[in-house]
Amino acid sequence: MSPDGDAVGSLLGMGWMLRVMGKDPVLVCQDPLPRRFSYLPGFNSVLSGTYEGPFDLLIVLDCSDPARIGTALPQEQLPSPVLNIDHHVTNLQFGTLNVVDTQATSTTHVLYRLMGGLDVRLDEQIATCLLTGLVTDTRGFRTSNVTPEVLQVALDFMRAGAPLPLITQNALDRRTLASLRLWGLGLGRVEVTDGIAWTTLPLELQRSLGINGRGVTGLSNILISAEEVQVSAVFTERSDGTVDVGFRAVPGFNVANVALSLGGGGHALAAGCLVAGPMEEALQLVLSALREDVERQREENVAHG
Numbered sequence: 169m170s171p172d173g174d175a176v177g178s179l180l181g182m183g184w185m186l187r188v189m190g191k192d193p194v195l196v197c198q199d200p201l202p203r204r205f206s207y208l209p210g211f212n213s214v215l216s217g218t219y220e221g222p223f224d225l226l227i228v229l230d231c232s233d234p235a236r237i238g239t240a241l242p243q244e245q246l247p248s249p250v251l252n253i254d255h256h257v258t259n260l261q262f263g264t265l266n267v268v269d270t271q272a273t274s275t276t277h278v279l280y281r282l283m284g285g286l287d288v289r290l291d292e293q294i295a296t297c298l299l300t301g302l303v304t305d306t307r308g309f310r311t312s313n314v315t316p317e318v319l320q321v322a323l324d325f326m327r328a329g330a331p332l333p334l335i336t337q338n339a340l341d342r343r344t345l346a347s348l349r350l351w352g353l354g355l356g357r358v359e360v361t362d363g364i365a366w367t368t369l370p371l372e373l374q375r376s377l378g379i380n381g382r383g384v385t386g387l388s389n390i391l392i393s394a395e396e397v398q399v400s401a402v403f404t405e406r407s408d409g410t411v412d413v414g415f416r417a418v419p420g421f422n423v424a425n426v427a428l429s430l431g432g433g434g435h436a437l438a439a440g441c442l443v444a445g446p447m448e449e450a451l452q453l454v455l456s457a458l459r460e461d462v463e464r465q466r467e468e469n470v471a472h473g
C-alpha cells in the first residue's frame with residue numbers, strides 16, 4: 169500500500185530481473201503507482217488491486233510488515249513460499265526466506281547486491297528502476313547512510329544507462345498541484361510543543377482538494393526542516409477511517425522505536441505507522457507515546473553527553 173519510489177523501483181526492477189532469468193512474474197500493488205514514476209520502464213505492467221494467484225513464489229519487496237501488503241493478496245494467510253526482500257530495521261522477518269539487509273540504503277540496493285549472485289546483467293531498464301529507489305530513499309543522496317559505496321552503486325547504475333537527472337526531476341521534484349495545496353493547508357495547521365511538531369490532514373480537508381485518503385508525500389520532510397523541531401509527525405486520515413502517521417527525526421533522535429511500538433516500522437530518522445481512528449484518539453495515543461519516547465531519548469542524550 170502507498171508505494172514510495174523504492175517500493176515502485178524494487179517491484180519493477182525485480183520484474184525485469186526475473187524476466188531476464190526466463191521467469192514470468194506478475195507485479196502487484198494494492199494502490200495505483202504514483203504518476204511521477206511513469207518514466208519507469210514497465211510502469212503500466214503493474215496490477216493494482218487484488219491478485220488471486222496461483223503462486224509458485226511470492227516475493228515481497230520494501231515491506232517491513234505483511235499487513236502493508238494490504239489487499240494485494242486475497243486472504244490473510246500468505247501463500248507459500250515467501251521471499252521477503254527489504255532493508256527496514258523493523259522488518260518482522262515474515263518470509264520463508266528473509267533477505268533483510270539493514271545496512272542497505274534501499275531495497276533496490278539489496279537487489280543490486282543480490283544481482284552479483286544471479287546470472288543477470290545490469291541493463292538500462294533494471295538500472296533505471298534500481299537507481300530510482302536509491303535516489304528516493306536517500307532523498308537525492310542526502311541521508312547519513314550515503315557512503316562512497318552507495319555512490320559507487322549509483323555510478324554502476326548510471327554507466328548501465330540510468331538517467332539520474334530524469335529520475336531526480338520526476339521522482340523527487342514532481343508532485344500534483346493538489347499535493348502542494350494540501351502541503352499548504354497542512355503547514356497552516358502545524359502545532360509545536362517542546363521540539364515536537366505535528367499536523368493533521370483530515371479526510372474532509374483532502375476531499376476538498378480531490379485527494380481521498382492518500383494524503384501527500386513530502387510534507388513530513390518539510391516539517392522536520394523547521395529549526396525549532398527535533399521530531400515531527402504528520403497524521404493523515406485514510407478513507408477507511410484509520411490514521412496514517414509519518415514520523416521524522418533530526419540526527420541524534422530516533423522515531424523507529426515509537427513507530428514499531430505502535431505497530432508500524434521504518435528507520436531511525438523516518439518511520440511510520442497506521443493506527444485506529446478517529447483522528448482525536450489517534451492524536452492522543454501517538455503524541456503521548458512520542459512525547460514519552462522523546463523525553464527518554466533526551467535524558468539518554470544528556471547522560472551520554
Ligand SMILES: [Mn+2]
Nearest residue numbers: 174230274275
Ligand atoms: Mn525503502
